[in-house]
Amino acid sequence: MSAPLVIFFVLAALAVIGAISLILQKHPIHSALSLIVVMVALAGLYLLIGAEFVAAVQIIVYGGAIMVLFVLVIMLLNAGEEERTNFSKLAKFGGLPLALALTGLLAATMTKHGASVANPETAGTLAPTGQISTLLFTTFVYPFELTSFLILVAIMGALVLAQREKS
């Protein structure tokens, strides 16, 4: 097995174990920590396919900013251990078949386009960051600006909701 393949399997296993642990952990902080493991493992996977900018941003935004906010809120609310409930009937009869169907669909798509997923040509080469910004600000400038506008609207909405009533 080549070195990138070994690294891929280590990172993939980390991501999957982290995701399972995220669901199974009883304490919210432990769940949040598992989610951080998933995020960092994903960043490693991005790095493996040469997307170094995306990998760094994944860690800065998801691993750093967003998860710190999660941890902060859990600490602030002093959330304790969660109670376990039995699966509802909907989860038992609807959820399981749907999960299986999704897994099957993903597996089918991946095997069909297997060549593009395991493309050895892209492994080991790094996409220059300048290329991403050129694409972002020329070809995809309208979608990019629209996304920014959407985020601005969300920020203003949060501000309005958070503002105290003025009498």
Added chain:
Amino acid sequence: MPGGVDKFVYLLAPFLALTLSLASLAVIPFGPKPLPFPFFGGHQIDLWITNPDIGLLILFAVTALGVYGIALAGWASNSKYPLLGGLRSSAQMVSYELALTMSVVGVVLMANTFNLSRIIDAQSGRTLWGILPAWNIISFHGGFPQLVGFFCFFTAAIAETNRVPFDLPEAESELVAGFHTEYSSFKFAMFFIAEYTSMITVSALCAILFFGGWNSPFPASDFWKFTHYLPSVILIPFGLWVIYDGIKYETIWGRLVLPVIGSVITLIGAVLLAFPAINEFVQAPFWLLAKIFFFLFFYVWTRGTLPRFRYDQLMNIGWKLLLPVSIANVIVTAGFVLWRAGK
């Protein structure tokens, strides 16, 4: 270990803090040239551990993860004061990270790269008719002087490393010792090593991004060649002083150790004086280290000078002063870069 702690997270927190701050040192370049002699069968040894294209982004990614060390230490200790310290630190670091990242965008625009050694190379040469070195803080070289950017960066960086006047997470007059109240022995030491390592990283970043990195402040012409003897001029008297001070030291241990250290320092200075090739090689690391030491001095200086901010003042400075000012700096710098490129 104190009773009632979450054992796994309690032990994980100092480990995270130390490993992450040490990892950030890996991308700092200390000199342009590799060591002039080969190692272990022709291997070239560079003065950095790794020098990736996204060095600056990696530093920010590591800083972003560094919050967890402190926040989790506060939570896992299962005690009031550490929890308050952990809460304060996560809120503070989230707020100041924005200003920290925004304030270096100007430098990235001027250098056109995230690679740290190329950012330094972009600052070589002279500006303002050759009077001043073309460092980002004063240079009109393809951009705008980053004085405001540096102010925002250094302020946010002090807050990010939890030093006075932004050391709310460990405010000893209110929170005993803040997030590390319940830690002792080497687990406490790991937090301290982490804090001082990130101080060194931040000082190195200040030097690299704004003060020309390893570039000498003097021109490269033959007239200024005498400045190349500065390392020896500093090292030899310092070494002699350490020997003199060590001989009349109170304890026998100091009388044994200090003269040895002093002789080594003097010897290094003498070697630099005797071998011009080694002296030339040492120039770049010497200037970078000198700048790093200056900023470390500045850290201690502010600690001895300024009182601690109140919590609401801290948040106001972060969100209402540093963030808008650093965004304005980005816009002005971008305008100048565009104007220079069009000319």
